[in-house]
Amino acid sequence: MTSEKTLTYAYYPGCSLHASAGEYDLSTRELFKALEIGLTEVPDWFCCGATPAHNVDELLSLSLCAKNLELAEAVEGDLAVACASCFSRLKFTQHTLVENATKRTQVEKALDAPLKLDGKVKHLLDILARDLGLERLAAAVKKPLTGLKVACYYGCLLTRPTDVPNLDCVEAPTIMEQVIEAVGAETVAWTHRLECCGANFTLSRPGVVIQLTNAILEAAKAAGADCIMVGCPLCHGNLDIRQKEIEGVYSTSYNLPVFYLTQLVGVAVGLESAKLGLEAMIVNPLPLLKSKGLL
Amino acid sequence: MKKKKMVISQETMDVDFVRKVEMLSDTSVRRCFQCGKCSAGCPMATFMEHPPNRVVRLLQLGQWQRILAGRSIWYCASCETCSTRCPNKVHLASIMDALRKLSWDAEGASKESYVQLANKLFLQNIRSYGRQYEMRLAAVFNVKSGQFLKDLMLGPKLFAKGKLKMFHSKNKNMAEIEKIFSRIDDMRKNGEAL
Numbered sequence: 001m002t003s004e005k006t007l008t009y010a011y012y013p014g015c016s017l018h019a020s021a022g023e024y025d026l027s028t029r030e031l032f033k034a035l036e037i038g039l040t041e042v043p044d045w046f047c048c049g050a051t052p053a054h055n056v057d058e059l060l061s062l063s064l065c066a067k068n069l070e071l072a073e074a075v076e077g078d079l080a081v082a083c084a085s086c087f088s089r090l091k092f093t094q095h096t097l098v099e100n101a102t103k104r105t106q107v108e109k110a111l112d113a114p115l116k117l118d119g120k121v122k123h124l125l126d127i128l129a130r131d132l133g134l135e136r137l138a139a140a141v142k143k144p145l146t147g148l149k150v151a152c153y154y155g156c157l158l159t160r161p162t163d164v165p166n167l168d169c170v171e172a173p174t175i176m177e178q179v180i181e182a183v184g185a186e187t188v189a190w191t192h193r194l195e196c197c198g199a200n201f202t203l204s205r206p207g208v209v210i211q212l213t214n215a216i217l218e219a220a221k222a223a224g225a226d227c228i229m230v231g232c233p234l235c236h237g238n239l240d241i242r243q244k245e246i247e248g249v250y251s252t253s254y255n256l257p258v259f260y261l262t263q264l265v266g267v268a269v270g271l272e273s274a275k276l277g278l279e280a281m282i283v284n285p286l287p288l289l290k291s292k293g294l295l
Numbered sequence: 296m297k298k299k300k301m302v303i304s305q306e307t308m309d310v311d312f313v314r315k316v317e318m319l320s321d322t323s324v325r326r327c328f329q330c331g332k333c334s335a336g337c338p339m340a341t342f343m344e345h346p347p348n349r350v351v352r353l354l355q356l357g358q359w360q361r362i363l364a365g366r367s368i369w370y371c372a373s374c375e376t377c378s379t380r381c382p383n384k385v386h387l388a389s390i391m392d393a394l395r396k397l398s399w400d401a402e403g404a405s406k407e408s409y410v411q412l413a414n415k416l417f418l419q420n421i422r423s424y425g426r427q428y429e430m431r432l433a434a435v436f437n438v439k440s441g442q443f444l445k446d447l448m449l450g451p452k453l454f455a456k457g458k459l460k461m462f463h464s465k466n467k468n469m470a471e472i473e474k475i476f477s478r479i480d481d482m483r484k485n486g487e488a489l
Contacts, residue, residue, distance in 0.1 A: 015426045015427035015428075015429070016427075016429070018426070018460075018463060018464070019427075019428065019429045019430070019458065019459070019460050019463070020429050020453065020458040020459070021458075022457055022458065044425075044466050044467050044468040046421070046425045046426065046466065046468070046471075046472055047420075047421045047425065047426045047427050049418075049421065050417070050427075051372075051373045052413065052414040052417035052418060053417075053418060053421070054373070054392055055373060055392060055395050055414055056392075056395050056396050056399040056414055056418075057396060057399075057418070057479075058319065058392055058393075058396065059479055059482075059488055059489075060418070060475075060476070060479055063475050063479065064421070064475070067471070067472075067475060096321075100321060103321075106482065106487070106488050109478065109482060109487070110475055110478045110479050110482065111475060111478075112474070112478065156372070156374030156375060156376065157374070157375070160374075160375040160378075160379060161375050161378060161379075161386075161388070162375070162378055162379040163378075163384075163386075170379050171379065171380075194376075195338055196338040196339075196372050196374035196376070198338075198372060199372055199373075199374070200372075200413070201372065201410070203413045203432065203433060203436055204409040204410045204412070204413035204436070205370075205409060205410065206445070206446065208339070208342060208370070208372075212338055241449065241453065241458075245449075279456075280456045280457055280458065281456075282452065282456065
């Protein structure tokens, strides 16, 4: 039982959380503070390379992630990662370098240092659901999200790659639903929980993103959701920032606020709007939250 | 149409190329028996001229030039649905990585230039700044791809919401990152890594 020991983590925010996903960073810090979980940012972390690096240069991708894992060792606690893409890459790197001696030798040469690779890499969901535990999370609730129907959107990378020790079941995960139900919300059963939003094509081929993301928004609406919850800044960018544009292209209206998981849990533990960055969301969530008596 | 007999052998497969792909991707090209499950689940298959299962088939038939010249590998979103569902544990997402690397090293073998440009700028940003600065990335991409007006309407909205930042905290470890890049360059020059 981990019941009453103090939790503390090294924190890898990743590039998006320092720019377009500032509200994810803010709400993560505020939520962890409210739940009395320690969070120390890894000093001078680098970009993990995300999809573009492993797309064309796996050795570079592995080296960048290994460097970040090494930097994280200097900070107390397991490594807490907010972004699904950073999480997937860091976890994959650790797994690959432990399993594949040739790649490990190459990366050690690129870093000019031996690798330890024994720290744990955890997504925020893992910390909330398992380290803190659903019971303690539920006990911290001040405003249960009663009556709020949430479509939990995992996207592609949160539970993948499949052969790496996982956050949850790769084809039928429930960890998001568990977390948000623990704070009183209702979840909807829907078809596109694990479908890809097109992620980084938002820069090079936005047309692709518009088509894929539209299918996701349409499915969430059809399932009767009031809002979508995500754990990835790329998913968020596509679903929230591009939502108006998509409504225009398909001559329809969704008006689905897209929350980061830390924002919704933050509302439930009684944090005020300014501490959760709700004003930074493009699809305004305030009318929905007010109508449910949550603000 | 005249019917041609198809012959499959070690020669038609181009074993050398397949071995290179298998070494880079740490998975087997030869184990695929064409069930098509990868393409059935692929969100990007509709945008590709060769859906994922056919990419593997072309590799098995030694027709890898057709893959490298095409768009399919660059339209893969790396969502890993294919790898997750393969009954033979062929890690197709890693095969796509390997093929992109081989195409990338051949410089401009493919017709798909926007995705390659975005990747190139992304990696340049890491080497120069250690991190990704989204606004810079988007602005330079628009200029270099000649799409000056792309997503122009999003700019002011994002700026007002504090989502586009002009200034970022600078990474103090920049010498470290340059060393990693140049060590990898050296390893490749010396034939120690692919």
